[in-house]
Amino acid sequence: MRDTQAHALRKHPVRNAIIIVTVVLIVVMIAAALAGALYIRNLESSMSVGEDVRQSLQKSETGDTGSGTASEKSFYMMLVGTDARTSNENGRSDSLMLARVDPESHRLDIISIPRDMQVNIKGVDGVQKINAAYSYGGAALAVSTVSEFAGVPISHYAEVDFANMTGLVDHLGGITVIVPESFSGGNSGLSLKAGEQTLNGEQMLGFTRERYQVQGGDFSRAQAQQLVLLAIMQKIMAQPKMALPGLIQELASAVSTDMNVSSILQLTLKFYGQQPQVQSAICPSYAFDQDGVSYVGVEYNEWRDMMQRVDAGMGPRGTGSIPAAQSSNAGLGAAANAASPRDYAALKNQSLNSGDIIQ
Missing domain, CATH: 1.20.5 (Single alpha-helices involved in coiled-coils or other helix-helix interfaces)
Structure with a gap:
């Protein structure tokens, strides 16, 4: 055998x-x-983020499919920026941004919501700053609070640690931003000249931290963080497709999100090779003091107008008539949980406000 x-x-x-x-x-x-x-x-x-965050995210027929992947339709995503240097300010989110993502039209709109915005937070006594929601209830409560403030469903969440983004920026060979104004020293310890600059990771971090030596204070810092995120996105879009998996690995050390790797790749490829329409803005607002505490108040009419334009795909600074679907939607930009004064004309004209940043 x-x-x-x-x-x-x-x-x-x-x-x-x-x-x-x-x-x-x-x-x-x-x-x-x-x-x-x-x-x-x-x-x-x-x-990965916790299950409580996933449960707080809202899916709708007009936006995300609810399957954990980014659909062809537009959806809202909440971006929370943190800074490890300050141990996340005792658990409070360092910056809040609301993004409307439209893969079909290759459009991205980002709106910063000042962290000191005066609001009422569900389950918390007394008026609060909006970033306190993160402290009291983590990302889940932060999502629901921002959703109520903006009047839109939030389908996805991402938490960005700017301190851990330095490696990604260096891996990309730096990012190019147009620095709005020159500054030196301040809380960042960095000096930059106004104009187009290529920033390495350390410079990027200092740029996103500066709020003392810039004209708009915290409003200017929010603008800097928007510029950095958009510059990183643009640099990633310019990389070869084969480099995307490695870049996602770099992102993993700095980003927490409900989206899986497949969803991130799919969404990236939707914008890859395109000329996306990008607009960024800051929620129309102003600084004021109440009972010895510094707050930011919302400009109700201007905020409602901005959110209606964003939801209509016109961008936060879009011009022209707002479609009936958005103009008749009383919830868009209603700031239902805002606690700041309804009569704000005098307040915004006598203090630092979102219009003070250099565009």
């Missing part, structure tokens, strides 16, 4: 070699697939 088997092997050496090579290739492919799956699982684990 053994002699017969040996003879068979000697009789068909080519066929046997093909079988062996095929088996080896299948084993290698399975091993690669398992390694890839493990790699993606580890990435998603490092970026």
